[in-house]
Amino acid sequence: MFDWRLILDAIGILIYALVVGFIFMGIERKAMARIQRRIGPPIYQPIIDTLKLLGKKESVSHGFIYNFGPVFALGVSITALLFIPIANFQLFSSNADLIVVAYLLEVPMLGIMLGAMSSGNPYSALGVQRGLLTMVAMQLPYGLAIIALVQHWGTFKLSQLVALQQLQGWSITVPALALAFIVFDIVFQALLGLEPFDIITAPAEISMGPMVEYGGKHAALLFTQHAVQLFAETAFFAVLFFGGASNLLDLFLKQLLVLFIAIFVASIYPRFTIDQAAKFFWKWPTIIGIIAVLLTV
Numbered sequence: 001m002f003d004w005r006l007i008l009d010a011i012g013i014l015i016y017a018l019v020v021g022f023i024f025m026g027i028e029r030k031a032m033a034r035i036q037r038r039i040g041p042p043i044y045q046p047i048i049d050t051l052k053l054l055g056k057k058e059s060v061s062h063g064f065i066y067n068f069g070p071v072f073a074l075g076v077s078i079t080a081l082l083f084i085p086i087a088n089f090q091l092f093s094s095n096a097d098l099i100v101v102a103y104l105l106e107v108p109m110l111g112i113m114l115g116a117m118s119s120g121n122p123y124s125a126l127g128v129q130r131g132l133l134t135m136v137a138m139q140l141p142y143g144l145a146i147i148a149l150v151q152h153w154g155t156f157k158l159s160q161l162v163a164l165q166q167l168q169g170w171s172i173t174v175p176a177l178a179l180a181f182i183v184f185d186i187v188f189q190a191l192l193g194l195e196p197f198d199i200i201t202a203p204a205e206i207s208m209g210p211m212v213e214y215g216g217k218h219a220a221l222l223f224t225q226h227a228v229q230l231f232a233e234t235a236f237f238a239v240l241f242f243g244g245a246s247n248l249l250d251l252f253l254k255q256l257l258v259l260f261i262a263i264f265v266a267s268i269y270p271r272f273t274i275d276q277a278a279k280f281f282w283k284w285p286t287i288i289g290i291i292a293v294l295l296t297v
Contacts, residue, residue, distance in 0.1 A: 009089055010082065010091045013082075013086055013089055013091075014228075016248070017086075017227075017228055017231040017232070017235075018228060018231075020231050020255075021226070021227030021229075021231035022044075022046045022047045022050070023044075024231065024255070024259055025223075025226065025227055026042065026046050027043055027259065028259065028263055029041055029045065029046075031260065031267075032263060032266065032267055035263075035264075035267040046223060046227070050220045050223040051220075053216055053217065053219045053220035053223065054216075054217055056215070056216040056217070058215055058216030058218065062118050062119045062120065062213070063118055065115055065118040066115045066213075067218070068114075068115065069111045069112050069113075069114045069115020069118075070111070070112065070115060070221040070222050070225060071221065072111035072114070072115075073107075073111035073222070074221060074224060074225040076104055076107045076108045076111060077105075077108050077228040077229045077232060079092075080104035080229075080232050080236075081228060081232040081235070083097045083100055083101045083104070084235050084236055085158050085159050085162055085239060086235060087245055087246060087248045087250075090159060093158075094157075095156060095157055096156040097156070097158050098146065098149075098150070098155075098156045098157065098161065101158065102142070102146055102236075105191060105232060106191070112211070112225075113127075113128040113131055113132070113210055116210035116212075116214075119212075119213040121212055121213050124210050124212055124213060127200050127201060127202075128210055130199045130200050130202075130274050131200040131210065133274055134190055134197060134199065134200060134274070134277055134278070134281075136278075137277060137278040137281040137282060138187050140282065140286050141183045141281055141285035141286050142184070143289075144286065144289025144290060144292065145180040145181075145183040145184040145187065145292065146184075148176060148177060148179070148180040148292040148293045148295075149161075149171060149177060149240060151296040152171070152174060152176065152177055152296045153165075153171075158239055161239065161244075162244035165243035165244065166243055166244075170241060170242050171241045171242075171243075172241045172242065175295070176292050179288050179291055179292035180289070180292040181241050182285075182288055183289045184237070184241070185237075185261065185265075186285045188233065189262055189265055190277075190281075192230070192233065194262055195265070195266040195267075195269055196265075196269040196270060196272045198271055199272060199273070199277060202271065230259075231255070234255035234258045235251060235255060237255075237258045238251060238257075238258060242257070242258075
């Protein structure tokens with residue numbers, strides 16, 4: 001028998017995540033504009049853009065894989081979200097859901113890349129190549145940050161991680177995990193596709209890279225996917241280093257803190273070239289990650 005209350009709670013969390021994700025997208029654009037002494041668009045602009053794109057006719061299609069890529073990316077983002085403890089709600093749980101979420105948050109870009117490659121556009125191909133290299137480069141520091149967290153807390157389970165932090169203090173207050181926080185924040189910048197790691201899309205250089213061929217309903221689907229992904233990634237960050245949250249307001253404030261750190265970094269650092277990004281990931285974040293792991297042994 002279905003637990004209808006659980007299903008309704010899951011739908012409610014998805015709707016909340018989508019709305020807040022769009023608001024975060026608007027805050028990101030507005031905050032960057034203000035830092036650069038511009039007015040910027042209203043915070044609700046991403047919602048208007050998505051609705052406008054949904055109403056547009058689209059005559060371009062490059063086959064099933066091209067159409068399936070954004071759908072796959074959105075589905076994976078939603079799945080990752082449902083593994084994260086959101087104000088004491090967690091639809092899916094396992095003994096290693098930390099690893100599951102960390103993996104799932106990387107998969108959506110693979111779905112977008114899969115669809116982009118089927119378009120045959122050279123800018124899409126270039127963006128996909130950059131994206132794959134960036135994903136490979138960040139695996140080592142990403143893994144080291146997670147290993148440091150697991151070694152300190154002794155669990156792969158996100159709900160237990162939240163409970164332990166509520167009893168013993170947030171991860172960021174532990175010196176070794178503060179180093180892991182720095183590493184994870186650098187990787188987080190790449191996961192969000194923000195400067196200095198926006199080499200995958202590089203709007204003024206390769207015209208949004210993998211997304212260059214997508215328009216109309218496909219683009220609206222990608223906007224929706226990005227909103228869910230943004231909410232899931234900031235919530236995951238808050239769970240790992242800021243003790244999660246027992247209510248939505250507390251979680252929202254912690255997510256805002258994470259988002260503003262990313263916006264600040266994106267606003268002051270110029271874009272890396274792909275070789276600079278790879279060398280950077282394999283140097284300082286890796287060294288700091290190794291130190292964090294050694295301190296937690």
